Amino acid sequence: MIAVIGGGIVGGLIAREINKYIEDVYLFEAKNSIGTGITKGNSGIIHGGYDDPPGSLRAQLCYIGNQLYDEISRELSIEVRRIGSHVIALDESELAKINELEEKAAKNNVKEYRILERNDLFDMEPNLNADALMSFYCPIAGVTEPWKVAMQSVKSVELNGGKVLKNKKLVEVKRKDNKFELSFEDGSVYTADLVINAAGLYADEVARLFGDEVPAIFPVKGEYFLLGKDVKYVNSVIFPMPSELTKGCLVIPTVDGGYLAGPTAHEVKSKQDFSTTRDGLAEVKEKSLRLVPSLDFSRNVVKTFAGLRPESREKDFYIDIGKSSVIHVSGIRSPGLTAAPAIARYVVEYLIQEKLHINLEKRKDYISHVEKIPHFVDTDYGYWVRAIEQDPEAGEIVCFCNEVTKREIREAIRNGARTIDEVKFATRISFGECQGSFCVSKILKMICEETGLEPKDVLQNEKGSWIIDSEVRTI
């Protein structure tokens, strides 16, 4: 058995990649749901790969990952919108840096870019800061829904005979007869021949359980605003000129038509601190308004949130074999989402096959295509009408903001969603401007109907995130 520790984008895609060769894959996720760590709180950008430090593992895997997203999108039924990105020069000093970007792009073998003069830039992006002089435009950059990558990978694993287990926090590892004995917090024990550590923020701690030291992980918080769809701001991802530390605070069109402004980048003490802060949110406002002055933070805000990124002092991915048959995939900071499909291949094709000399053969019974729940409002009416004829629930809209039907929600629950957030990330309910005011009580009822859970046992996301305490009238 091959064990993957961590059910985020990286763990999910690695498990999927291994699963192409070996059926007996187990994915262990410490939390109550898939993709709740780094996966849930990032910018969702498929980067062009031009600006990572030449020679770094990041640079090596980012561009390949970008290219692999065509296949990922097709096979996993994930929406990838290649809307392009602009790095904007707002003054003379920043103009000079555009050359540096070109040099980096050349070293990273990225050819898909253009330098846009002011007029061309404003033709494409009329709402930019009027001071913008020029942009480094990369048409292959895009956006996706990061959690969908994790969720659909995991679905692919389940479809191909792998096992995905939640609430499995690894607490102890013993080496026995050339195998690993993995003990989890809930008392369960599994034996694995090979282990991949893709534990995200906790990859350094998990490595230590195997007796290995990897570069320590520092959580770096990124705060965001999500703005609604009713105002049109930009068409592509807008970057400021990057600093040494980060790609800066951006304005990003999301896959479903809204906008993200953010992130900040501040190191925090706790790997569990997903809180937003007064200063952080103020910083996002100030910086993103420099790029797009019309962003309406007083009326157009849907929500604010924070994510954590796993930074190391080396600022590069650490992907290597430990003392024994364990592979640590650690420090997957930006552009981790983009690089993830390439990381999965690097792990399986290079580390497992070449370096560990494990011969793998592709399974003949492997199913590469994973269906998604159709979002009927995006399909053509003929298809939708036929779906309603088969199941009237396909005609019942439950989420009014994103127009999600009862059928889509029921399917998400039948696919294993047990929490409100799991249904949310699977179907886009409660992502809209009402933030679930109209639909969450109905979703809660449906989860109870389908699973036999009591309302008090339905969680928002993690353990302890109860919604209902009890009945009002208990007689």
Added chain:
Amino acid sequence: MRYETDVTVIGAGGAGMAAALSAHRNGADVILIEREEESGGVLNQCIHNGFGLHYYRKDLTGPEFKETLEEELATTNVKVLEGTFVLDVSKDKKITFVNSKGIHEVKTKALVMTTGARERHFNSLGIPGDRVSGIFTAGVAQKYINLQNLKPANSALIVGSGDIGLIMARRLHLEGIEVKGVVEILPYPGGLERNVQQCLRDYNIPLYLSHSVTRVEGKNRLDKVYVSQIDEAGRIVPNSERVFNVDALITSVGLIPSVKPVEFVRTGPGFITTNTNQTTADWIFAAGNCTVIFDLVDYVAREGEKAGKYAALYAKNEYVPEERITIKKGKNINIIHPSYIDPNESTKLYVRVSKVFQRAEITVEPLGIEIIEEEARPSEMIEIHIKSFKEKRIKEIEVSAHELG
């Protein structure tokens, strides 16, 4: 399937049911569309009394008000489509909707939008803190408690003193949920004075005026809410912080008109209309909270009734307005509705002042209307009746308020 009708009404709350009834009474074929499985809108969950005193001359609860309308509708041939969601309203008067029977199209002569409002959500306020469950809009808490027999809290703080917030304070208290207070950022309550009395003072629930939530905390479920005093400039007053240990935060921080899916008429943010409820597309009428937020369902139903009437007359080519006079917000006026007047018809003008007055004089010029309002506040809507007039030279009307010494 394709249908044809005179008047289509979207949204079967208080405004829509009244609109459908009056369109029917004015001789129109009517289709009334409701996206929820049950008509009535927010009336279903507003189980408190105080509804209907103007419209029915009776003190009714929300459900009684709704069933009264429903009983009247049952005597008509108005087609009520519940569980039906409108996907598109096109400029050539076609309305596409979906329900469990399929996707259908109605060709209509006139449309009445009575799509109501949604609650502003806490998440949109940019208040920092942890990602927690236990933050509910007042309407959601109300639905759980009043209709679904579900108790979403043990102890709560209420933010925003709008009417639903006040009503929920009493409701939670009477159901054994400890209400530790109501926090209002403004220096005066957002809801009606009678609700401050019968929902808060009656039960000694504290009202913190000029206070704001500054942070929420908890590990997965809310357990602490930080509140500070706010000065006149909107800044946090140092050392004024209080911490409330509660597992729920109930928000009543405003309603936002819903105008979807009509995209081609003027809004701001609700539908901009005339005194005859006509929007900037002459075949689309609008009434109720999707135009401006009203204080009382009585006003909403009355507006719906008016919109239904003019839509029916329009469908029969019996109502064609000749001119529209603009009504402007003058000094100290926050909200005015409608925005235009057809002078051949009478007008109910709804006004909100922009500050608190001891004794306000409200003027409508050049019509020479002056009314005196004791203790006028932005949270209480003032209603002014304007008769139809034939004064041709008037191009613009301005409404202002000032303090009488």
Added chain:
Amino acid sequence: MNLVEYKKKKIICTNCPLGCKINLIYTDADEVEIIEAQGNTCKRGLEFAKQEITDPVRVVVTSVKVEDGEIPMTSVRSDKPVPLRLMEEIMDVIREIKVNAPVVKGDIIVENILNTGANIISTRTVNSRDSKSKEQKKLKENYDG
């Protein structure tokens, strides 16, 4: 001879949403007597004010558990105002009550609650679980035809 003590109080009339602010000058030596009232816009306001300084009354509005209904509760009210001081006790009674669907608007749920002379009545219709689906089916057939 004792001087009669004049008291002042501002009362918010909760009879209707107008919420008139009534400024009262009154005595309550033997029985309550209103000397002067300002601010009420109708007669009911005066009666309300007098009641409010003697023994305030309110309409009870809450919900009662329903068995086998399309929804698990029906909303209820008192058909006339009851003393505010009895509110908690009245809630204690209502909390223990359960009715079976169907419930019709106006059904008496509790007669003469705590001897106040007020009945607790249902303010809505709750169909029993099966009848609702039948009714809906009828509705949909109606628009098909």
